[in-house]
Amino acid sequence: MMSPPKKDNVFRALDRKLGAVAEFTMRQYRTKLSTWVILGVGFIAIFIVVLFYVDSMQQEIEAIDNDGDSMDWDGDGYPTGQERIYGTDPDNPDSHPGTFSPPIAPDPPEKWINEDDFDWDLSARGDTTVGYDDDGDCRLSDSTQSQKDNNRNNVECDIILDYNEMMGVWAEPDSDRLVDEDPDEEKYAKEAIHRAFLLAIGKMGFVFLLGIFLPLFLATGLIREEMDNSTMHFMLAKPIARRDIFLGRIVGYLGIVWPYIIAMGLVVGIISGFAGPGDSFFRFADLGMWMAIIFATMLATLVYGMLFCALGTLWKRGIVLALPFAAWELGMAILSFGAPSASILRFSVIGWSLNIIDAASLVVWPNMALFINMGMWGGGHGAGGYWDNSLEGAGALSAFASDTGLGISPIATIVVSTFVLLFQAAVLWLVGSAIFKGKEIE
Amino acid sequence: MMPDLQQVGEGQTQQWAPNVTAPVVLLENVSKTYGKIHALSEITLALSGGVTGILGTNGAGKSTLFNLLMGKLKPSSGKVKLFGTDPWKNPAPYARVGFVPEHEKMHDWMTAHGFVSLFARLNGLTREEAKSEADRVLNFVGLTDVAHKQLGRYSKGMRQRVKIAHALVNDPELIVLDEPLQGCDPLARTTIMNVIRELGKMGRTVLVSSHILHEIERITEQIVILHNGRLLALGNLHAIREKMDNIPHTISIGCENPKELAKDIINNDAVYGISFPSGDNLQIQTHNLNEVHRELPALIVDNGHKVSSIDNPDDDLESILNYLTGGLTR
Numbered sequence: 001m002m003s004p005p006k007k008d009n010v011f012r013a014l015d016r017k018l019g020a021v022a023e024f025t026m027r028q029y030r031t032k033l034s035t036w037v038i039l040g041v042g043f044i045a046i047f048i049v050v051l052f053y054v055d056s057m058q059q060e061i062e063a064i065d066n067d068g069d070s071m072d073w074d075g076d077g078y079p080t081g082q083e084r085i086y087g088t089d090p091d092n093p094d095s096h097p098g099t100f101s102p103p104i105a106p107d108p109p110e111k112w113i114n115e116d117d118f119d120w121d122l123s124a125r126g127d128t129t130v131g132y133d134d135d136g137d138c139r140l141s142d143s144t145q146s147q148k149d150n151n152r153n154n155v156e157c158d159i160i161l162d163y164n165e166m167m168g169v170w171a172e173p174d175s176d177r178l179v180d181e182d183p184d185e186e187k188y189a190k191e192a193i194h195r196a197f198l199l200a201i202g203k204m205g206f207v208f209l210l211g212i213f214l215p216l217f218l219a220t221g222l223i224r225e226e227m228d229n230s231t232m233h234f235m236l237a238k239p240i241a242r243r244d245i246f247l248g249r250i251v252g253y254l255g256i257v258w259p260y261i262i263a264m265g266l267v268v269g270i271i272s273g274f275a276g277p278g279d280s281f282f283r284f285a286d287l288g289m290w291m292a293i294i295f296a297t298m299l300a301t302l303v304y305g306m307l308f309c310a311l312g313t314l315w316k317r318g319i320v321l322a323l324p325f326a327a328w329e330l331g332m333a334i335l336s337f338g339a340p341s342a343s344i345l346r347f348s349v350i351g352w353s354l355n356i357i358d359a360a361s362l363v364v365w366p367n368m369a370l371f372i373n374m375g376m377w378g379g380g381h382g383a384g385g386y387w388d389n390s391l392e393g394a395g396a397l398s399a400f401a402s403d404t405g406l407g408i409s410p411i412a413t414i415v416v417s418t419f420v421l422l423f424q425a426a427v428l429w430l431v432g433s434a435i436f437k438g439k440e441i442e
Numbered sequence: 443m444m445p446d447l448q449q450v451g452e453g454q455t456q457q458w459a460p461n462v463t464a465p466v467v468l469l470e471n472v473s474k475t476y477g478k479i480h481a482l483s484e485i486t487l488a489l490s491g492g493v494t495g496i497l498g499t500n501g502a503g504k505s506t507l508f509n510l511l512m513g514k515l516k517p518s519s520g521k522v523k524l525f526g527t528d529p530w531k532n533p534a535p536y537a538r539v540g541f542v543p544e545h546e547k548m549h550d551w552m553t554a555h556g557f558v559s560l561f562a563r564l565n566g567l568t569r570e571e572a573k574s575e576a577d578r579v580l581n582f583v584g585l586t587d588v589a590h591k592q593l594g595r596y597s598k599g600m601r602q603r604v605k606i607a608h609a610l611v612n613d614p615e616l617i618v619l620d621e622p623l624q625g626c627d628p629l630a631r632t633t634i635m636n637v638i639r640e641l642g643k644m645g646r647t648v649l650v651s652s653h654i655l656h657e658i659e660r661i662t663e664q665i666v667i668l669h670n671g672r673l674l675a676l677g678n679l680h681a682i683r684e685k686m687d688n689i690p691h692t693i694s695i696g697c698e699n700p701k702e703l704a705k706d707i708i709n710n711d712a713v714y715g716i717s718f719p720s721g722d723n724l725q726i727q728t729h730n731l732n733e734v735h736r737e738l739p740a741l742i743v744d745n746g747h748k749v750s751s752i753d754n755p756d757d758d759l760e761s762i763l764n765y766l767t768g769g770l771t772r
Contacts, residue, residue, distance in 0.1 A: 016568060233514070234543070441509075
């Protein structure tokens with residue numbers, strides 16, 4: 001009995017023509033030295049940043065005794081904080097817990113540095129009271145009740161958090177005196193710098209640098225170089241629509257670029273997962289961020305690939321046409337840090353790609369804004385007010401983090417941004433193939 | 443929006459079927475202009491079956507004509523049809539067409555077999571079909587033993603044969619060869635000419651362009667002469683050639699020892715003059731080109747001469763053009 005001929009399904013059909021063009025393109029790029037130079041330069045650029053990050057994670061951040069209670073002012077060997085807890089007089093050398101029965105041994109002074117860390121739940125929303133005076137310099141002081149409640153919410157020794165829904169910003173924490181005033185600088189800074197690094201390398205390193213420069217050098221010539229080398233004649237003499245040649249070339253280029261992005265993302269993700277701060281030996285939750293970074297970069301290379309390939313088809317020096325686009329996208333990237341809801345960002349590719357990373361950061365690290373606010377406040381002491389007190393890392397994190405600007409939930413933002421980027425790619429594909437179709441080739 | 447999964451061409455959902463009553467190649471009043479320059483003017487031509495030589499000097503419009511046929515250029519006016527379909531709008535007819543471009547550039551990093559089989563998949567073949575098809579066509583042009591060598595290491599003549607092999611995938615009905623003999627050594631020339639003649643015998647429609655009359659003459663008698671973008675003559679070369687024989691011709695031979703070769707050649711009655719433009723070159727003047735071309739190969743082989751090229755400088759075609767235009771071309 002004869003077996004019936006196999007029916008063409010989508011994959012078999014793709015395998016025939018589109019697959020052949022894509023495979024051809026991948027093999028062609030693999031044999032070119034320039035491809036490896038470009039990928040190598042991208043690797044070096046990313047890894048220099050990673051080295052700086054790993055180095056900063058190794059560095060010790062000086063622990064500051066913000067409230068001075070590690071000092072032994074009366075010279076009895078007991079730090080001020082310990083004496084305060086036991087109710088002895090920190091200013092009298094004869095009054096200390098060593099006179100108790102049984103006597104209490106003196107604490108080493110380090111125990112009273114960073115002893116009053118943030119006692120906040122980062123899931124707090126507006127108008128809540130948080131904080132606990134661990135070292136008792138508020139609770140146990142002999143101040144009056146109203147002195148212990150500067151913020152006048154009838155709760156002694158707490159901090160009021162106020163979230164302005166309209167503006168979408170946190171106000172400076174309104175704290176009673178000496179509550180959470182001696183935070184752990186290192187713990188906060190490491191976490192903040194780690195998050196800032198992920199956002200910075202994700203946005204500028206992956207989406208911007210790799211996302212624009214890989215397509216700029218690898219996609220602009222996809223059609224143009226074949227036309228200039230007059231090797232396009234072989235392909236055009238076959239029964240395949242130019243629209244499909246265009247698509248097949250893009251698929252082939254993605255076959256080089258996407259595995260590279262995935263590999264880079266995973267390698268940097270694993271390094272930062274091990275080097276990053278935290279109690280567990282690996283930061284598994286961060287993998288969500290890396291998936292978003294990889295995904296956003298893949299979409300960016302798709303859209304820019306279509307765009308630059310179309311520009312290359314349009315003009316011999318398509319790279320000249322592509323540069324203003326790259327400059328525009330850089331401007332939009334910078335704008336998105338400061339004004340993530342600016343409507344002009346909707347007319348960019350990078351705005352939508354960065355939305356995906358920002359949205360993922362809100363899923364992985366809920367209430368990022370409060371975390372930044374916490375570090376900016378930094379314990380509430382110091383002379384210069386809100387900004388001057390900020391803990392190390394808070395400024396960097398606040399520069400690279402932004403909300404998604406769409407005013408919808410993070411998951412919805414990721415879905416909408418993905419669809420917009422795919423739509424942009426489809427439109428650019430049609431525009432690019434229309435340009436290619438109208439081209440006369442000598 | 444979706445890619446053309448059937449991949450038969452623009453906007454088609456059903457398998458493309460050729461118009462059986464239409465000629466394989468049809469041009470109606472086709473002109474191609476670039477600004478004020480007329481690359482082709484008012485060409486009307488219908489061809490079906492057999493080998494046709496497209497003759498013309500450089501710039502006569504041969505490549506423009508082929509590029510129009512291959513859907514790379516859009517005619518400024520007039521109609522171009524392959525099997526009744528406009529190739530600029532629909533690439534589907536190329537399922538039945540093989541094209542050998544004039545350009546020398548190839549994908550040097552591929553092997554001949556890899557190149558032919560990969561491009562065969564663009565004809566809609568699966569990987570396995572494409573591989574066996576590549577074996578078949580490479581065998582047809584006699585490259586089976588070197589099929590897995592990189593194209594970059596091939597000689598010019600071998601590359602031409604690979605290009606021809608790639609055009610023969612899927613057994614096309616129309617084969618278009620743009621200057622297939624250019625730059626080939628004598629052996630490759632003979633092989634390629636044999637292949638083309640063979641295709642003609644198999645009933646295919648073959649278009650071969652050249653600017654050298656005698657190359658075409660050895661392949662076919664049916665010719666089209668283009669001159670300055672116009673169709674100057676169409677028909678049997680034989681009749682024209684007979685009247686041309688008494689016009690003096692020059693043959694240039696590149697060889698290792700021109701003086702030795704000259705001694706052997708001068709005995710031929712048709713040769714009336716010999717000159718040595720350089721140390722490895724020899725020029726023969728003759729009234730009877732046919733006879734010289736008939737005798738020359740045997741003469742070279744019998745006496746063991748090492749010959750690197752045999753060229754008829756353009757003046758062969760120039761003289762026929764001169765003859766056809768009544769001296770107006772000069």
